[in-house]
Amino acid sequence: MTALAVSTAPSRWWHSRAAYRFMNHRLALLGLAMITLLTLACVVGPYLLPYDSLNIDLRARFAPPMTGNHYLGTDPLGRDLAARLLMAGRISLLVGFSAMLISIVIGALVGVVAGYRGGWISAVLMRTVDGFLSFPSIFLVLALAAALRPSPLMITVIIALTKWMEVARIVETEVRSLREREFVQASRMLGLSGTHIMFREILPNAMGPIIVAASLTVARAILLEAYISFLGYGIQPPLPSWGNMLNGAQQYLASAPWLAIIPGAAITIAVTSFNFIGDGLRDALDVRNDHI
Amino acid sequence: MRAFLLSRLSQSLVLLVIVSMIGFVILSISPGGPLSQQGLDPGMTQADIARIKEQLGLNRPLWIQYLDWAWRLVQGDWGHSFRGGTPVLTVIGRHVFATLLLMGTSTMIAIAVGTWIGIRGATHRYSLFDYLATAGAMVALSIPTFWFGLVGIYIFSLRLGWLPAGNMYTIGDGSALNYLHHLILPSIVLSLVHVAVWSRYMRTATLDAISQDFVKTARAKGVSERRVLMKHVVGNALLPMITLAGVQLPSILTGALVTETVFTWPGMGRLFLDSLNYSDYPVVMGLLMFSAVLVILGNLIADIVVAIVDPRIRLA
Numbered sequence: 001m002t003a004l005a006v007s008t009a010p011s012r013w014w015h016s017r018a019a020y021r022f023m024n025h026r027l028a029l030l031g032l033a034m035i036t037l038l039t040l041a042c043v044v045g046p047y048l049l050p051y052d053s054l055n056i057d058l059r060a061r062f063a064p065p066m067t068g069n070h071y072l073g074t075d076p077l078g079r080d081l082a083a084r085l086l087m088a089g090r091i092s093l094l095v096g097f098s099a100m101l102i103s104i105v106i107g108a109l110v111g112v113v114a115g116y117r118g119g120w121i122s123a124v125l126m127r128t129v130d131g132f133l134s135f136p137s138i139f140l141v142l143a144l145a146a147a148l149r150p151s152p153l154m155i156t157v158i159i160a161l162t163k164w165m166e167v168a169r170i171v172e173t174e175v176r177s178l179r180e181r182e183f184v185q186a187s188r189m190l191g192l193s194g195t196h197i198m199f200r201e202i203l204p205n206a207m208g209p210i211i212v213a214a215s216l217t218v219a220r221a222i223l224l225e226a227y228i229s230f231l232g233y234g235i236q237p238p239l240p241s242w243g244n245m246l247n248g249a250q251q252y253l254a255s256a257p258w259l260a261i262i263p264g265a266a267i268t269i270a271v272t273s274f275n276f277i278g279d280g281l282r283d284a285l286d287v288r289n290d291h292i
Numbered sequence: 293m294r295a296f297l298l299s300r301l302s303q304s305l306v307l308l309v310i311v312s313m314i315g316f317v318i319l320s321i322s323p324g325g326p327l328s329q330q331g332l333d334p335g336m337t338q339a340d341i342a343r344i345k346e347q348l349g350l351n352r353p354l355w356i357q358y359l360d361w362a363w364r365l366v367q368g369d370w371g372h373s374f375r376g377g378t379p380v381l382t383v384i385g386r387h388v389f390a391t392l393l394l395m396g397t398s399t400m401i402a403i404a405v406g407t408w409i410g411i412r413g414a415t416h417r418y419s420l421f422d423y424l425a426t427a428g429a430m431v432a433l434s435i436p437t438f439w440f441g442l443v444g445i446y447i448f449s450l451r452l453g454w455l456p457a458g459n460m461y462t463i464g465d466g467s468a469l470n471y472l473h474h475l476i477l478p479s480i481v482l483s484l485v486h487v488a489v490w491s492r493y494m495r496t497a498t499l500d501a502i503s504q505d506f507v508k509t510a511r512a513k514g515v516s517e518r519r520v521l522m523k524h525v526v527g528n529a530l531l532p533m534i535t536l537a538g539v540q541l542p543s544i545l546t547g548a549l550v551t552e553t554v555f556t557w558p559g560m561g562r563l564f565l566d567s568l569n570y571s572d573y574p575v576v577m578g579l580l581m582f583s584a585v586l587v588i589l590g591n592l593i594a595d596i597v598v599a600i601v602d603p604r605i606r607l608a
Contacts, residue, residue, distance in 0.1 A: 027427060131307040134591060136542040136583045138549060139564060143315060143576060146568045147322030219434065226436050227550060231565060243436075250442060250554065254450050261446070264439030271434035279430060 021284040028280020031273035038270055042089035051080035053087040053240065062256045073258050076248070081258070085266060088240035093270065095156050095241070096222035102160035103221070104214050107167025108203065114168070115175025116198045126172060129165045137162045138227070145233035155234050159224050167213045174206045208285035212278055219274035226267050242267045297595060304588040308581070312365075315580045316358050319573045365581065371574035373567075380578035384560065390460055391559035393471075394551065395544050397479040399537070402486035407533075409487070410494020411526060414502065425491060432488035437547045441481045441554035448477060458556035478555040482547045486540060493536055497529035504528070531602055538594030541587045 022028060046053065050069045056077045065073040065081075072081040114125040141158055148154060178184060179202070187197045222242075228234035229243025237244060242263045249260035281287075345351045349360065364371070370380035413422040449457035455477045456462070461470050501507065502525055510520045549561030556562070560579055567575040 027430075127303060131303065131310075134539070134542065134587060135307065135311060136545040136587055138542075138546040139580050139583055140311065140315060140318070142564070142568060143580065144318050147318050223434070223436060227438070227546075230436070230438050231550070231553065233568075246439065246442070250445075253442060253446055257446050257450075260439070260442045264436060264442065267439065268431070268435050271436075272431050275430045275434050 018284045018286075022280050025280035025283055027276040028284075031276030031280070034269060034273040035277065038089065038266075038273070039093060042086045042093060045086040046083055049080065049083045049086070051083050053079065053083035054238065055079060055083075062252070064256070065258050065262075072262055073256070075245075075259055076252065076256075081262060084240050084245065085242075085263060088242050088245055088263065089266060089270075091152065091235055091239060092222055092225060092242045092267070095152060095159070095225045095235070096218050096270075098156045099159040099163065099221035099225070100214055100218040102157065103164035103217055104167055104210060106160065107164040107213070108171050108206075108210055110164070110168040111171025112175050112198050112203055112206070115172040116179055116194070116202060118176075118179075122172070125168070129168050129172075132162075133165045133169075141224075141228065142231065142233055145228055149236070152235055152239065155225065155228065159221050159228075162224065163217055163220055167210070167217060170209045170213050171206055174209045175202055178202050178205055209287045212282045212285060212287045215274050215278035215281055219271045219278065222267065222274070223271050242270075297592070297599075300595060301592065304592070308584055308588065309362075311584055312362065312577075312581060313358065315577055316361065317354070319577060320354060320357075322571075361577075370578045370581075373575050374572045375567075375570055375575075380574050383563070383575055384578055384582055387558060387560045387563045390557055391548055391552070391561065393460075393475065394478055394482060394557060394559060395548055397475055398481075398483035398547075399486065399540075399544065401479060401483040402490050403533070403537075405483070406487045406490025407494050407526075407530075409491035410496075411498050411521070411529075413491065413495040414498035415521065417499070422495075425495075429488035429492050432484050435484065436550075437481060437485060438550040438554050440484055441478070441551055444477050444481055445554070458554075460558055478551050478557055481554075482544070482551045485547060486544065489540065489543075490533070490536070493533065494529060497532055498525055501525045501528040531598065534594050534598050534601065538591040541590040545583055545587065 049071075056079055057074070058077070061074060061076055063070050063074040065071065067073060070080050070082070072085060074081055075084065110125050110129070114122040141162055144150075144158055145155070150158065175198075183205075184197060184201060187201050192201070225234055225241065226243035226246075229241045230246050232244075232247055235241035235244050245263040246260055249256075249263070252259050342351075349357060352360075361371070368381070370384075372379055373383050409425050413425045416422055445457045448455045456474050458474075460474050462474075507520060507524050510524050511517075515524075545561075548559060549564065551557065552559045552561035553565060560583070564576065564579045566572075567579070
């Protein structure tokens with residue numbers, strides 16, 4: 001809104017009503033605390049643990065949790081599970097977060113253009129969105145992953161390509177209602193270009209729904225990475241991810257159940273936290289949304 | 293209404309064509325191409341591979357191969373599996389029943405349990421039950437289906453020994469009871485996410501219906517509260533659920549894919565992953581198309597059912 005900036009006293013975001021409402025949403029605060037803890041643990045934790053995640057010790061295979069300094073036990077190669085879990089968390093959280101950023105950019109771009117331009121552009125874009133939303137994309141994603149044997153970056157892009165549609169739909173709805181507002185009409189009368197109005201005037205005002213969609217998209221992206229990696233087509237060992245740690249765990253379910261239970265619990269905690277945060281943000285920013 | 297259905301159908305057909313093209317390109321650019329499996333066979337010479345390519349028509353330009361494949365597909369010739377040469381449709385046909393059995397059972401569980409939780413949450417709004425159901429639904433949506441399956445197997449099969457850990461039936465025992473016994477755990481696992489989705493939607497839909505004028509009218513007439521709830525509120529709230537059942541199909545298929553993997557369930561999801569592992573591209577491509585058609589048909593049926601049930605929409 002640089003062109004029309006009216007001088008106002010700088011308002012601090014933590015004094016806003018939205019921040020107040022968020023701080024009163026108990027589940028969202030719990031989610032935020034858990035994600036902060038989890039991220040910190042994944043970033044700092046590996047330096048504090050006595051074992052390296054790649055250190056193979058065949059004498060200490062299948063040690064159950066709390067054996068000596070192996071707090072979460074060891075895997076079939078005697079690698080420390082706690083170290084692996086935290087290193088895997090780095091990958092899973094990074095992939096989830098990056099995939100979210102890419103899908104938000106694509107989704108916001110498509111949503112703003114479709115919502116502002118309307119007409120046939122909107123029709124073509126939104127029918128494409130509908131189409132791909134109603135398609136079992138997991139089959140296509142797995143075929144693509146199997147064909148390319150992709151790097152973590154490619155996995156991230158593939159995940160982003162299946163998650164941008166919901167963002168686009170949310171942004172489009174918001175922009176369509178913003179388009180008719182006075183400040184947009186005023187900008188149009190001032191002769192500002194369509195691009196300027198879309199990205200400088202409308203987009204900042206659609207940030208609420210985008211932020212909510214972002215936190216829910218991180219949750220879905222982490223979950224999808226886990227699915228693909230669990231099936232063996234995602235992040236490839238020796239690089240650990242929460243999903244691929246579960247990949248071989250089923251055959252040891254009877255003898256070493258912790259190999260399956262612990263990484264899955266980490267996924268569930270991370271995804272639940274992002275969903276709680278998203279729910280809190282939705283209430284705080286007063287975003288109407290019939291998607292879950 | 294007919295115009296609406298026609299436009300939906302044509303939209304779906306366009307999507308089907310695009311998806312088939314993407315799938316076709318993906319599989320032909322994959323390393324080794326459709327012949328990667330034969331390429332690994334040490335007894336094969338370059339000349340042999342060239343001959344097979346000639347026979348299968350793989351030396352032609354890609355778009356001609358695509359058109360040829362699509363034309364055969366329309367005529368019902370979906371190609372032959374690289375493993376044993378069985379027609380693709382026959383291979384898929386052997387696995388359809390298992391997947392539909394699993395999906396059907398878990399959808400019924402999800403609808404029954406989800407509807408009940410949703411209605412109770414709406415009629416007892418802001419109660420402890422409602423609060424737990426809301427938080428529980430969010431946790432349920434966050435649990436990876438395959439992990440829930442593993443935990444279920446660990447508890448109910450390995451620890452307690454109550455339920456089988458996998459397969460659709462015990463070999464040599466084809467009784468319905470045996471199928472049912474094997475069906476319990478995977479169908480509950482697959483239904484978890486959908487119980488959450490259904491209960492959230494049902495809660496919203498019930499709350500919407502409760503505040504409608506016809507409910508006030510019914511109450512004013514002295515209709516019992518139970519009858520108001522069952523006939524007026526739930527009757528109206530269930531309508532959007534039919535559409536939801538169609539919309540949920542892709543996600544149920546995704547869930548079925550991993551559930552079948554965990555429970556060694558002989559359905560289409562397992563077939564897809566097996567075929568992907570063996571680079572059995574005709575079957576992979578066939579399943580891609582088959583699942584797309586299944587989802588499109590499901591959505592179409594949901595639209596038609598809504599049109600029939602809802603008196604406000606008339607089929608022209």
